[in-house]
Amino acid sequence: MTINIEDEIQIRIPGTDLEDLAHKIAEAALDYEGCPYEAELSLLLTGNTEIRRINREYRNIDRATDVLSFPMLEYDSPSDFSWAEAEVQDCFNPETGELLLGDIIISMEKMREQAKKYGHSEKREFAFLITHSMLHLFGYDHMEPDEAKEMENRQEAILHSLNILR
Template identity: 35%
Template sequence: MTLSLEWLDEREDGGGEREEKWIDLLEKLLVIAGRKEEVERGIVTLTLTDDEGIRELNRQYRGLDKPTDVLSFSLIEGEQAEIRYEDEYESSEEGEDGWEDEEKAGDPFSDLLGDIVISVPRAEAQAEEYGHSFERELGFLFVHGFLHLLGYDHGDEAEEKAMFSKQEEVLREAGLLR
């Protein structure tokens, strides 16, 4: 398996030809960022939403009742991360001796790196505010979210400098300049 992107568009008017071009760009960024971070395999799920959708997630998971631009939900944070799944995945359907196909015997979620949620209206507004293309802003938010999935943070000045430097390297390699 390689590094791959799965995506959903939860916006009422989303999912058109324009968004398919975005996904091509984001898949390219995922490959570049994965190579730089030595992540060779895994699945990243991206959800495109609106301000109301991301506001609800922000309120539910961070206690902040306001929209934001990007949220990340990592399934690999920390060495002791525990992923729980339903009993149906814990036992074999092939009888008491286990799976006949050994590939099915492992954790069914082991390839999931996590979820990234981006507010498209927020990305559009920020692109205009910062004076660069929408594609650059979308790419910035996506790479930012991906690095969060890998455990990067920007809680202090040193962490922020390191994380933002990595983001800019990926964007620069993809040709997404300011």
């Protein structure tokens, strides 16, 4: 698993190696969803100003948000990786052979705000945002109540498998 991390803001969680945690969560999500490939993604850690700019530019929503996901793949159904090998040139990094999942952008300022608001640790909030975004990269969404419930159940199962609890 390759995670290309760019850290623009340098907000740290005391006692937590963010890169190591991101790798553990991404690997757990890949395993939970049964991805048969090694994978690659990009992770940008930024602040509210930059995520607001990106949100405005790509989604026409002029406000800061906690996390944005930009999947590289389109699925017939979430986590259905069966078609990927037929599209090798579009789906895999030609140098590493890893499946290109997409980009995750996290506002570390919003992560900190939400951890305080929800009364849990920053580590748990960061882990939740990575998990949530990984599911988006696998084709899940939460626009409808049944989709939201499915994502919630998967998020909790992945976090629970790593003993990252509320």
